[in-house]
Amino acid sequence: MSREDYEIVIGLEVHSELSTKTKIFCSCPTEFGGEPNTHCCPVCMAMPGTLPVLNEKVVEYAIKAGLATNCKIADISKNDRKNYFYPDLPKAYQISQYDMPLCEHGYVEIEVNGEKKKIGLTRIHIEEDAGKLNHDDYGRGSLVDLNRAGVPLIEIVSEPDLRSSEEVDLYLKKLKSILEYIEVSDCKMQEGSLRADVNVSVRKKGQKEFGTRTEMKNMNSFRSIVRAIDYEAERQIEVLEDGGKIDQETLRWDDVSGKTFPMRDKEDAQDYRYFPDPDLVTIRISEEMKENIRKSLPEMPESRKKRYIEEYNLPEYDSNILISSKYFSDLFEGATKVCNNPKAVSNWIMTDIIKELNEKELEPSDIPFTADELGNLVVLIDKGTISSSIAKKVLQEMFENPREPQKIIEEKGWVQISDEGAIKEVVLKILEANPQSIADFKAGKDKALGFLVGQAMKETKGKANPQMLNKMFLEELKK
Amino acid sequence: MELYELTVHELLEKLDNNEISLEDITKSYIDRINNKEKDVQAFVTISDKEALEKVKTIKERNTKFAGIPIGIKDNMCIEGTKTTCSSKMLENFVAPYNATVIEKLNAENMVYLGKLNMDEFAMGASTEYSAFKKTRNPWNLNTVPGGSSGGSAAAVAANMVPWALGSDTGGSIRQPSSLCGVVGLKPTYGLVSRYGLVAFASSLDQIGPITKDVTDSAMLLNLIVGHDEKDSTSVDAEKKDYTKALKEDVKGLKIGVPKEYFGDGINEEVKTAVKEAVNKYKEMGAIVEECSLDIADESLAVYYIIACAEASSNLGRFDGIRYGYRTKNFTSLKDIYRNSRSEGFGAEVKRRIILGTYVLSSGYYDAYYKKAQKVRTIIRKEFEKLFEKYDVLLTPTSPTVAYEIGSKSNNPLEMYLADLCTVTVNIAGLPGISIPCGVNSQGMPIGMQLIGKHFDEETILKAAYTYEQKIKFRENHKPMFKN
Numbered sequence: 001m002s003r004e005d006y007e008i009v010i011g012l013e014v015h016s017e018l019s020t021k022t023k024i025f026c027s028c029p030t031e032f033g034g035e036p037n038t039h040c041c042p043v044c045m046a047m048p049g050t051l052p053v054l055n056e057k058v059v060e061y062a063i064k065a066g067l068a069t070n071c072k073i074a075d076i077s078k079n080d081r082k083n084y085f086y087p088d089l090p091k092a093y094q095i096s097q098y099d100m101p102l103c104e105h106g107y108v109e110i111e112v113n114g115e116k117k118k119i120g121l122t123r124i125h126i127e128e129d130a131g132k133l134n135h136d137d138y139g140r141g142s143l144v145d146l147n148r149a150g151v152p153l154i155e156i157v158s159e160p161d162l163r164s165s166e167e168v169d170l171y172l173k174k175l176k177s178i179l180e181y182i183e184v185s186d187c188k189m190q191e192g193s194l195r196a197d198v199n200v201s202v203r204k205k206g207q208k209e210f211g212t213r214t215e216m217k218n219m220n221s222f223r224s225i226v227r228a229i230d231y232e233a234e235r236q237i238e239v240l241e242d243g244g245k246i247d248q249e250t251l252r253w254d255d256v257s258g259k260t261f262p263m264r265d266k267e268d269a270q271d272y273r274y275f276p277d278p279d280l281v282t283i284r285i286s287e288e289m290k291e292n293i294r295k296s297l298p299e300m301p302e303s304r305k306k307r308y309i310e311e312y313n314l315p316e317y318d319s320n321i322l323i324s325s326k327y328f329s330d331l332f333e334g335a336t337k338v339c340n341n342p343k344a345v346s347n348w349i350m351t352d353i354i355k356e357l358n359e360k361e362l363e364p365s366d367i368p369f370t371a372d373e374l375g376n377l378v379v380l381i382d383k384g385t386i387s388s389s390i391a392k393k394v395l396q397e398m399f400e401n402p403r404e405p406q407k408i409i410e411e412k413g414w415v416q417i418s419d420e421g422a423i424k425e426v427v428l429k430i431l432e433a434n435p436q437s438i439a440d441f442k443a444g445k446d447k448a449l450g451f452l453v454g455q456a457m458k459e460t461k462g463k464a465n466p467q468m469l470n471k472m473f474l475e476e477l478k479k
Numbered sequence: 480m481e482l483y484e485l486t487v488h489e490l491l492e493k494l495d496n497n498e499i500s501l502e503d504i505t506k507s508y509i510d511r512i513n514n515k516e517k518d519v520q521a522f523v524t525i526s527d528k529e530a531l532e533k534v535k536t537i538k539e540r541n542t543k544f545a546g547i548p549i550g551i552k553d554n555m556c557i558e559g560t561k562t563t564c565s566s567k568m569l570e571n572f573v574a575p576y577n578a579t580v581i582e583k584l585n586a587e588n589m590v591y592l593g594k595l596n597m598d599e600f601a602m603g604a605s606t607e608y609s610a611f612k613k614t615r616n617p618w619n620l621n622t623v624p625g626g627s628s629g630g631s632a633a634a635v636a637a638n639m640v641p642w643a644l645g646s647d648t649g650g651s652i653r654q655p656s657s658l659c660g661v662v663g664l665k666p667t668y669g670l671v672s673r674y675g676l677v678a679f680a681s682s683l684d685q686i687g688p689i690t691k692d693v694t695d696s697a698m699l700l701n702l703i704v705g706h707d708e709k710d711s712t713s714v715d716a717e718k719k720d721y722t723k724a725l726k727e728d729v730k731g732l733k734i735g736v737p738k739e740y741f742g743d744g745i746n747e748e749v750k751t752a753v754k755e756a757v758n759k760y761k762e763m764g765a766i767v768e769e770c771s772l773d774i775a776d777e778s779l780a781v782y783y784i785i786a787c788a789e790a791s792s793n794l795g796r797f798d799g800i801r802y803g804y805r806t807k808n809f810t811s812l813k814d815i816y817r818n819s820r821s822e823g824f825g826a827e828v829k830r831r832i833i834l835g836t837y838v839l840s841s842g843y844y845d846a847y848y849k850k851a852q853k854v855r856t857i858i859r860k861e862f863e864k865l866f867e868k869y870d871v872l873l874t875p876t877s878p879t880v881a882y883e884i885g886s887k888s889n890n891p892l893e894m895y896l897a898d899l900c901t902v903t904v905n906i907a908g909l910p911g912i913s914i915p916c917g918v919n920s921q922g923m924p925i926g927m928q929l930i931g932k933h934f935d936e937e938t939i940l941k942a943a944y945t946y947e948q949k950i951k952f953r954e955n956h957k958p959m960f961k962n
Binding site: 042045046047048049050051052054081083087090091092093165271273275277278279280281403452 | 600
C-alpha cells in the first residue's frame, strides 16, 4: 500500500473572537492589548458573588454568522458551564453552549479544482474566551492577565468533510472572508482572534468508517495548519503501514521542528461536567429577530463578484482576488467611487498593494490608508499630476505614514513635470549626451527611444511626464 | 425599656417624635454587642467604630431609614469590608465592590454594625460549620442557633442588631429564625438581586430579612426588592409596598396544611404547637384544610443533588490563584489547587463539592442531576395544583427546636433532615416566612412556616401579621441566655 491508497479526513473547530464593543458577560472593553488586567472588572475576574449577564449583541453576531453559513437558527437556546481548573479561567468554568447551540446544520461552499464542494457545519455556538498566562515576564512563575477573559467567541464546528490540507486552507480562507464580510470578527490571526482545533484521521480509500482521529489544538496560522495536517496525515499513514494503531489523543504542533507531539497530562481525561448555567436565563430567538438580522446582512462576496464582472467589466480572475477579502473589496469599491477607474484600482490592489502586504507580512485588514486615499492616488495619475512610477513611491509612503497622496507629493516635491519648456530642456540635454542612441534610432532601432526616455526619467527623478517625453523625443529625433 | 429592645418601626416612631437621636440607637446596639457578643458569638466582624462614625455624619433624616443600623450575613459583599463566608478560604478577603442589596441600603444611608457568622459558604443548618466560631442560641447558650444564617438570627434574637439580612438556599433564613424565635422571610426566587451574594446554589439562593417582627420584615423587604440588570435571574416585577399587606384579616383565607410535614420526622411538641396555630387561624375565620404534597419525600434528595451540583461549580473559583487562601505547600500548579482547597475548605463544604462533582460527572449526570431537574419540575407543578385551591400553605419550619451544640455536627445525614420542611420552597422558588408560634416545655421557641404563591409575599405577610398580633409572642417570651 502507499500514500495514494489513503484518504485524509479532517474536521475543524474554529474559534473566532467577535468584535462586539464589550465582553460577553460584563461591560468591559474587548479591545486587544492594554496593560495586563486593565480591561477587567469584578465580573470577568470572577470575584465572589458576581454574576454574568449575556450581551445581546453576541447572540446577534452569532446568528449573523449562522445565517451567512446557511445554518438553521434555534428558537430556544441556553448557556452551559464547562468546568475545569486552569489559572487563565477565573471562574473555573467556561460559560459555553453544550446541547442547544444557537446555530446548527449549515455549510460553507468552497471551490476545489474548479468544482464546488459543500463543507457541512455541525454547529455554531457562543462562549467566552479565557485570559492569558504570561510565562516570560516573571522569573519565578507565570502571571495571569484577564484582559481577554470574557471576550466573546463563536465556535464553528465543521463536519469531517475536508479531505486535504488544500481544502482546509480554502475552507478557512472562505470562513474568514465570510466573518469579515458580515463584520462579526476582525479575524486577526496574529492577535488570536481566529484559532482552530484540527482533527485529523486517515482511512483506506473506499473504507466507510472513519479512522481514529488525533486533535491539534489552538492553531492560529493557516500555514501551520496546512503543514501540521500534511505532517500528521503522513505520520498516521506510516504508523498504520507499519502495522501500528493510532491513539486518540491531543497533539501539539511544533512549528519549528515541523512535527506533532503528544500533549502531556494525557492520563487526566477531562470530564467537563457540563450543566446549564443557573445564573443565566433561556435564550429565546423570535422569528422577527431572525428576520431582522437576515435583512441586516451585508452584500456577500459572490454577489459582489457578479457585480464586478458585469458592471465594471473586470475579469473573473481579478474579481476573485478582490472578493477574497472584505478589506480588498471595500477598498476597491471605495476607491473606484472616488476615481471612477475600476480597472486601475483593481490593478493597484492586485499588484503593488498585495506585494507590499506580503513583504511586510501584513493582512488586508492592516492596510493603513483609506479607500478615498487610494482613489485620490489614481485620480492624480489619471490627471497626469504624477507618473505611475512616482505613484508607486507615493503608495509606499501611504503604507509607512498614511496621509493624502496630494499632501505626500507636495511634501516630497514629486509633482510630475508637464511643462513643455522644462520637458524640452531635459530632452535636449539627454540627446546631447547620447549621440549613439540618436544614431541607433535613425538606424531603425526603436529600443533607443525607450533608453532615452528612461534616461530622462532618471534625470528628473521620475517626475517627468512620460507621454510628453515620448512625444518630444520623437519630434526631436525625427527633425 | 432599652432602645435595643425595640423593633425598627418602634424606633422610627420615637425618631419621628424626636424622643431619641440616631446616635442613641447605634450606641445602644453597640453597648448591647459589647455586653452579649461574648456569650452569643454572632459576629465575624464587628464594625462598631465605623458604625458610630457613620451615624455621626448623618445630620438629617433625608431617607426613612437613614442612620438605622443593620447586620449583614457574611456572604454579602460590602466594598472595603471583609467578606469571609465564615471560611478559612476567604478569611482575609476584602470585597472590591458592593452587592446590589448593599447599594440599596447605602441609598437609604443605613449603618452596618458588622458581618454575621454563618455555616461555611452557607452550607449547614447549625452555624457549627463556621471556620471561626460556633454561634450560640440566645435562648439557651448550649444550643445551636440553626443555620446557615445562624449569626443573623441569633444577633436579632439577642438584640445585638435591630434587623439583619440573611440568605436562604434550603431554609437558611427560616430555620435559624425558627430556632431563635424571630421572623425570617425568604422571598420568591428572582425578587431580590443575588448580585454580590457569594453563590452557594445559584438556582436556589435568595437574600431576605431576619427581623424581630412581621412589620419590620415587610419594611426591610421593601428596601431590598427590585429588578437588577446585573442579575439575569432577577425579575422585573411590579413594585409594591409590602407594609400595606399588614392587616389583621384572615377571614376566608384558604390555608392548606400538607400532612406530610406532620409525620414521624417531626418532634411532637413542634407538631402540637403548629397544630395549635392551625386552630387559631380557624378561630380567626380562615378556612383550613389538610392537604397533601406527594413529593415531600423526594424533595431532600432533589435539593441535595441540585444544590451540591451548583455549589461544586460555584466554588471552583476558590482556587488559590487570584484571591483567598493559598497553600504554602506547593511545587506545582496541581499542588496549589489541591492543597489550597484541601486546607482552605472545611469538611462539610468538601463533602458537598464531592457530592456535586459526582452527580454531574459523565455516566451519572442522567441518573442524578437530570433526574433531579425533572422531579424539580414535578414539585413546581404540585405546588401550582395546591395553590389553585389554597392561598397559603402552613407547615412547621424546623422538625425540632434548637438542639445541643455538637449533638448532630458529626452526622451529616441527620443534619440534612433539618431542611426537611423548608427545601421544597426553594426548589419551587416560592416565598416562605417563618414566625414564632410558641415555645416547648423547655421554653425554646417553635416556628411555623407560611408558604405563598410566586410573588405573593403580601398574603403570607398578612397571615403572619394577623397571627403575630393574636399571640404577641415577643411580649410573652424573651431569650433567657441560659447557660
